[in-house]
Amino acid sequence: LSYLFYSFFKSLVGKDVVVELKNDLSICGTLHSVDQYLNIKLTDISVTDPEKYPHMLSVKNCFIRGSVVRYVQLPADEVDTQLLQDAARKEALQQKQ
Amino acid sequence: MSDSAIQETEAAVSPLQWPENGDQWSDTEEGGIDMEECGLAAMAEEDEEINIYNNETFGSDMDTVVENEGHPINSLPQLDEQPPEPPSSPSLPSLSPSSPSFSPRTKPQFQIQFPPGLRGRGRVPRGGQAMAQMFEDPAVVTTVEGRQSLQRLDSSIVDFGSVSHWDDPAPDSRMFPSYGRTRYISGSVLQDPAIVYVMDSHMSSRGPNYPLSSSRWRRGGPRGSYSNRPFVQRCPPQMSPLMPRSPIISRQPFTPQQPYNQTRSFLSSSPRPCPSTPQPLTPKMMQLRFGANSPRPFPFYSPSSNPVHRFRFPGPVTQLHPQHRRLLSQRQPRSQRKPDWDPYCNIMSAKEKEWIIRLQMIQLQSENPNLDDYYYQEYYRRMEAKLAEEELGMRGKREPPKLTTPYVTKTESYTPVVHIEGSLGQVAVSTCFNPRRAIDAVTAHCPHEELKDLRQQRLDVLKKIEKLFMVLLDVEEGQRMKAHVLGEGEESRLMERTQRKVEYIFSQFQNPCPLEAGDEFLPCLLVSKGKRLMARLLPFLSRDAALKVLRVVTFHLPILMSRDTDESLPVLYPPLRTVIGAVTFSQLIGVLKDFTASSPDSSDGSDCLSLACQSKFGLSLLYALLSQGERLLSSDVPLEPSIGDFETWTDTVFLVASQLSQSALVEPLLLPSNLLTLFCRYLDKRTVHQLKSNIESATGHLAPPS
Numbered sequence: 001l002s003y004l005f006y007s008f009f010k011s012l013v014g015k016d017v018v019v020e021l022k023n024d025l026s027i028c029g030t031l032h033s034v035d036q037y038l039n040i041k042l043t044d045i046s047v048t049d050p051e052k053y054p055h056m057l058s059v060k061n062c063f064i065r066g067s068v069v070r071y072v073q074l075p076a077d078e079v080d081t082q083l084l085q086d087a088a089r090k091e092a093l094q095q096k097q
Numbered sequence: 098m099s100d101s102a103i104q105e106t107e108a109a110v111s112p113l114q115w116p117e118n119g120d121q122w123s124d125t126e127e128g129g130i131d132m133e134e135c136g137l138a139a140m141a142e143e144d145e146e147i148n149i150y151n152n153e154t155f156g157s158d159m160d161t162v163v164e165n166e167g168h169p170i171n172s173l174p175q176l177d178e179q180p181p182e183p184p185s186s187p188s189l190p191s192l193s194p195s196s197p198s199f200s201p202r203t204k205p206q207f208q209i210q211f212p213p214g215l216r217g218r219g220r221v222p223r224g225g226q227a228m229a230q231m232f233e234d235p236a237v238v239t240t241v242e243g244r245q246s247l248q249r250l251d252s253s254i255v256d257f258g259s260v261s262h263w264d265d266p267a268p269d270s271r272m273f274p275s276y277g278r279t280r281y282i283s284g285s286v287l288q289d290p291a292i293v294y295v296m297d298s299h300m301s302s303r304g305p306n307y308p309l310s311s312s313r314w315r316r317g318g319p320r321g322s323y324s325n326r327p328f329v330q331r332c333p334p335q336m337s338p339l340m341p342r343s344p345i346i347s348r349q350p351f352t353p354q355q356p357y358n359q360t361r362s363f364l365s366s367s368p369r370p371c372p373s374t375p376q377p378l379t380p381k382m383m384q385l386r387f388g389a390n391s392p393r394p395f396p397f398y399s400p401s402s403n404p405v406h407r408f409r410f411p412g413p414v415t416q417l418h419p420q421h422r423r424l425l426s427q428r429q430p431r432s433q434r435k436p437d438w439d440p441y442c443n444i445m446s447a448k449e450k451e452w453i454i455r456l457q458m459i460q461l462q463s464e465n466p467n468l469d470d471y472y473y474q475e476y477y478r479r480m481e482a483k484l485a486e487e488e489l490g491m492r493g494k495r496e497p498p499k500l501t502t503p504y505v506t507k508t509e510s511y512t513p514v515v516h517i518e519g520s521l522g523q524v525a526v527s528t529c530f531n532p533r534r535a536i537d538a539v540t541a542h543c544p545h546e547e548l549k550d551l552r553q554q555r556l557d558v559l560k561k562i563e564k565l566f567m568v569l570l571d572v573e574e575g576q577r578m579k580a581h582v583l584g585e586g587e588e589s590r591l592m593e594r595t596q597r598k599v600e601y602i603f604s605q606f607q608n609p610c611p612l613e614a615g616d617e618f619l620p621c622l623l624v625s626k627g628k629r630l631m632a633r634l635l636p637f638l639s640r641d642a643a644l645k646v647l648r649v650v651t652f653h654l655p656i657l658m659s660r661d662t663d664e665s666l667p668v669l670y671p672p673l674r675t676v677i678g679a680v681t682f683s684q685l686i687g688v689l690k691d692f693t694a695s696s697p698d699s700s701d702g703s704d705c706l707s708l709a710c711q712s713k714f715g716l717s718l719l720y721a722l723l724s725q726g727e728r729l730l731s732s733d734v735p736l737e738p739s740i741g742d743f744e745t746w747t748d749t750v751f752l753v754a755s756q757l758s759q760s761a762l763v764e765p766l767l768l769p770s771n772l773l774t775l776f777c778r779y780l781d782k783r784t785v786h787q788l789k790s791n792i793e794s795a796t797g798h799l800a801p802p803s
Contacts, residue, residue, distance in 0.1 A: 003461075003463070003469045003470060004471075004472065006461075006470075007469070007470045007471060007472040007473040007474075008472045008473070010417075010421075010470075010473045011421070011472060011473045011476045011477065013417070013421065013425065014421070014424060014425040014428055035457055036457070036460060036461055080476060080479075082629065083472060083475055083476055083479075084472060085566075086471070086475075086566075086570060087471045087472035087475070089563070089566055089567055089570060090468060090471050090570060091471075093567055093570075094468055094469075
């Protein structure tokens with residue numbers, strides 16, 4: 001059971017992110033919550049690319065299933081890459097045991 | 098009216114082969130278009146009443162749930178079973194005794210499921226022309242004739258007693274819903290007839306223009322009948338929270354034909370009491386209570402592999418680190434309650450939501466949050482420490498009192514597939530046993546050192562550094578443990594173990610290389626990861642070991658500086674500065690000699706000093722060394738210098754001063770305050786002045802006054 005990225009995303013709750021989906025839709029919003037499957041709930045969303053997705057205009061909050069996410073763009077200063085490396089090492093160690 | 102319409106639909110559709118001849122369908126065949134339109138009106142009428150009722154009953158909710166387009170929810174394939182009664186035709190007559198009123202009726206109900214293609218079986222069940230058009234979108238569900246009595250399937254409603262007959266699924270009936278077959282929707286809230294009803298009403302009332310924009314959810318009230326509309330047989334293997342999204346499945350505007358493919362479903366005759374009686378909606382407990390009356394054990398009720406810890410649940414809300422919570426509350430101005438009616442509120446009741454959230458949180462209970470939740474805990478712990486330091490002006494570290502996931506004893510066994518009572522499907526457990534080979538870091542081992550190419554060598558070094566990092570993490574963990582109160586013996590043993598690990602890392606880092614003495618630390622140090630490792634290791638090293646590292650760094654400074662392409666050298670500065678702060682005068686002189694000697698590494702004869710002027714790290718190191726010398730000299734500490742130390746010192750100062758005044762300087766990482774004092778003592782005013790302006794122009798601000 002891997003909680004590494006769940007733990008990682010949890011620390012980004014409340015921050016603004018852009019989620020790019022596998023269907024090429026990009027959604028910008030505030031990360032409201034995440035779960036262990038990396039499903040993402042965003043609030044105050046807007047579609048970042050030119051609004052060729054007009055059906056999203058009225059949507060304020062959305063829930064995105066983790067498996068359709070291609071990328072999540074994060075604010076760089078909210079991420080401690082060294083800590084993430086350490087977390088990955090610990091996880092690898094744990095999984096080996 | 099609607100019933101006859103439904104009958105017609107079924108009559109029209111049932112002769113169709115389910116789904117095999119999907120390619121033969123054409124758009125020209127008139128389906129029940131007229132019928133559908135009639136039925137739609139009737140249903141819409143119903144909806145209004147329901148809407149009013151719901152409006153009165155429920156308040157508003159903030160959440161809007163929108164499904165991502167084209168998102169294939171893995172529906173739950175499991176619950177197909179052969180109906181006790183034979184397929185379509187005998188089920189049709191059962192429709193006839195229906196009355197237009199809202200009395201509970203026993204009718205086969207239609208159940209929706211996703212095209213099985215999305216579930217991995219590759220078949221799309223379709224039921225007719227009208228349906229075919231609408232259901233091209235995989236997100237739209239198809240209807241299937243199902244079995245009666247949704248309410249029996251609802252695990253969240255505990256107060257009905259009838260037991261359904263759960264037969265084992267026929268092998269083929271699983272994936273191919275047909276009018277002739279029955280399906281069951283298993284699982285919790287889906288089975289709530291109220292939800293079904295609402296979904297139905299929801300789907301039909303919105304008409305052709307607008308996808309499910311409003312929902313008025315009824316909780317079973319006085320009316321016992323429920324029209325059947327498409328609702329998703331959802332419980333994806335993983336996510337029960339996906340359930341709330343089911344009513345908003347289709348992204349296509351509803352065509353007039355659409356609602357027609359659903360018939361009414363009517364529940365069993367017993368009028369149910371309102372399910373809003375407060376039930377503690379905890380998964381395990383529900384099952385227990387339900388146990389006596391429960392359906393026979395079936396996949397979705399299979400006993401969990403770890404029954405023990407189901408009993409204790411954390412609060413349904415995620416527990417955040419206090420620092421995190423503070424941050425979040427600062428961000429939000431709490432004025433978000435809007436008075437407008439949210440069309441998507443009350444799709445689920447609060448209890449249902451709580452139930453589902455609890456379901457998730459169970460899986461997140463961990464007996465070792467420090468490990469499982471390492472990143473999050475550590476991140477906020479550090480942030481807290483930083484803020485505390487800033488506020489109080491001192492370095493005080495307090496352990497955060499709260500955990501994100503509470504301690505629970507976990508079973509030892511590794512369960513590849515986890516099942517939770519009352520849920521549909523199984524939870525996929527991701528592990529890293531078979532990670533993707535994202536980087537080509539695994540290569541065959543080459544026995545001879547010389548034959549390895551550069552890339553292989555680099556990989557070897559990286560692998561080695563990674564191993565050392567693991568040990569370093571243990572060391573750091575050990576130091577953290579020291580903060581806790583340990584027994585005397587324990588603490589000494591821990592320190593001993595830690596020390597051994599430190600020595601191990603140091604020796605490995607040193608990498609005694611038979612070819613060239615003095616080249617020892619270089620392979621690891623040349624890699625930025627190695628520099629980081631060393632930076633974190635330095636605080637743990639003994640004075641001698643640390644001094645050795647310092648000398649190596651200064652000795653090889655030119656090559657380190659030139660090969661520092663990603664500028665990771667500065668990471669070594671803070672720990673080295675600490676080391677410098679602890680050296681004796683003689684040791685300092687030794688280090689400075691390395692600095693000023695023309696380095697063997699440089700090919701073009703330019704010495705270390707001139708190169709250092711161009712490097713942030715190099716210059717900062719130099720400043721730090723000089724500053725230490727000045728500090729030692731002006732303090733009262735007995736210096737115990739060796740012979741020639743003072744001369745070397747003076748010479749060095751002059752040399753450095755002349756170099757500094759000549760070359761353009763980069764901005765150092767830190768400018769020690771006693772530097773100019775030092776220069777003033779040895780040099781004439783003019784030189785000092787020149788130096789000062791040179792340094793200042795580099796730093797962009799005034800150097801501290803001498």
